Amino acid sequence: MRNVILYMSMSVDGFVGSVREHPGMAVPEGSALKQWKLEGISKAGAHLMGRVTYQEMSSFWPTSEDPYASPMNDIPKVVFSATLRDDEATWPQTRVARGDLATEIATIKADPGPDVIVWGGAGLAGGLAAADLIDEYRLLVQPMVLGRGQALFDRLSESRHLELVGSTPFPSGVVVQVYRPLRG
Secondary structure, eight states: OOOEEEEEEEETTSEEEOSSOOHHHHSOOHHHHHHHHHHHHHTOSEEEEEHHHHHHHHTTGGGOOSTTHHHHHHSOEEEEOSSOOGGGOOSSSEEEEOSOHHHHHHHHHHSSSSOEEEEEOHHHHHHHHHTTOOSEEEEEEESOOOSSSEETTTTOSSOOOEEEEEEEEOTTSOEEEEEEEOOO
């Protein structure tokens, strides 16, 4: 069974989006972090994302020369959207998932192949977290505070306990914290 792994950049104060600045774009990642991310995404069995993230990525990666472009373009993509039409999902190897979130994730996890990566946005990631559908969180904590913005976990009905399984600081100041939910 495949795992669902969330990659999410966030500020030190826990925001994943803000009108002030986007945590994933605020700090230059540097070569060490880029290599770490490239190794992780190159092993993915699929990229899962919401409609807005899909539209942003599909307008950039197909023509990019960046080292990320190959795994982003070559690996299958699943877009969770009730509004994206099939004819708008033109990025190769894209499928639009319109069904119940838990059912769609169960189907994806049951498919053979490597683990899958969730890119978000915050709505999809928050919904997956609230439904306990994330097997591993790879949080890229940016060396910044926003003071206000969109929180990753604001849809939880109750607290969740996580186990820290790794923490890696990078010269850019980003710290990758890897957590797994404590279930049982």
